[in-house]
Amino acid sequence: MKSVKAHLALILPLFAILFGAEYLIVFDRIVDNYETKLSAEYSLIVVADKALKPVDISRVDRLIDHVEPVDIDSILHRIRKETSEKNMKKIKSIMPSFYSVKLRHYPDKYTLKRLKEELLAIKGVKSVYLFEKMHDPLYEMLAFMKSNFLIFSLLMFVVGVLLILKQMYVWQLEHRERMQIMALFGAPVWLRSGVLFRLAIIDAFIALLLIVSGMFYLMKRSDLVAFLRDIDIDPQTLFHFNDIGLLAAIGFGISIFGTLVVVIRFKEEL
């Protein structure tokens, strides 16, 4: 009973830390996906009173993925019937050039404003249309929540690590007699502290197992999957197999770090 409690005292904070981490990972992925989707649909228009080379536009900012000239002929096509060939030429010569600018990812408002100024600074550019009303409230909310979860997760991380260190000290007290005696017979550090490391690794493994099976359970819940589809989020973003590696690194990293702290602080008694 006592040992179950001791294990839980390590597993629960570890689980909380991993849960926070997984939440952040998932959120990041959802926001990322959404950004890619938005930026695929989004472009801004640059109007210039002379023909520009697309590279001259795209090199002003790394955010720009590529620039395409807008084909004026297709626009003019519609008025062709009512206009004479001669007038058509005249119209064409006074028509400005249009360029559609595609971005690598969806920017926030401030970046967009900066970009606009950079584009306007290009010689020959008359105006830049941002289509700001494309800015999506759902995206804004996701980004806001992401930054909030980051703070929340950091807090959870700090509290979790403190709880883990505290449990490690309890372990150290429990194991002190044995570690002292082993040291008197010349046992190297790894042998003296072997049990601590074993416990830490087992508990990290259990915490990892809990979180992974929890995520699998969520993914199999049809109501949740349907809900995610409803709000236009791919349920696959919920869990990737790569996450297990990352979570394992975090979980084992923290518990081994905690053990090391305890082991390094071990002092022989006089």
Add this chain to the structure above:
Amino acid sequence: MPSVIESNRTKLAYPRHEPVIKNATFKVQTGEFVFITGASGSGKSTLLKSMYGAMPPADGELVVGGMEIGKLSSSRLYKLRRHIGVIFQDYKLIGEWSVEKNVMLPLIIAGFPKDVCRAQAQKLLTHVKLSHKSDKFPLELSGGEQQRVAVARALAHNPFLILADEPTGNLDDYSSQVVWELLEKANEELKTTILVVTHHIPEMLSAEYRHLMIENGVLYEIR
């Protein structure tokens, strides 16, 4: 004969305390059997502590097995300890380990395979008449039985030096006899150097022993 222990004006003091040993100057050669006596609180256990490196000298020079205690890195000190067998006054058995595993400890540390450790532990437990208790835990044993487990553990890895702190303090005449014979056998057959702190020097060993005594923080050679 090379010295196993060379102590030159060794001073021993606990932090923020007056020195317990002010001057210990003595030499012990390989294969010697030495008794150390002194009043309670005179510093006998402290002197042994210094020899297995748990109490670095505050002054002077103490060399054990060719290594100067107090100037050793901790990894060298641990290596030295692996070749010393200590019988502690308070036994220092590991409570959550069986009697057998306790005796196996120095062998586990030396890295012997499990079955070798086990066979050797069984041999030693038979010598101290405790083979029938090998699966018990220390707290299930009487004080004297625990003491004999501690003796078996100190002998298990055939150390070059045995430091025994009142190894028969809790034993009846018969069990004391068993322990003295074991120590004598190790001394004669394996040339193990033995230092024993005791209040009663056994008569059976009285002919050949050396005797040191601590009084007022100074170590005297009695014979």
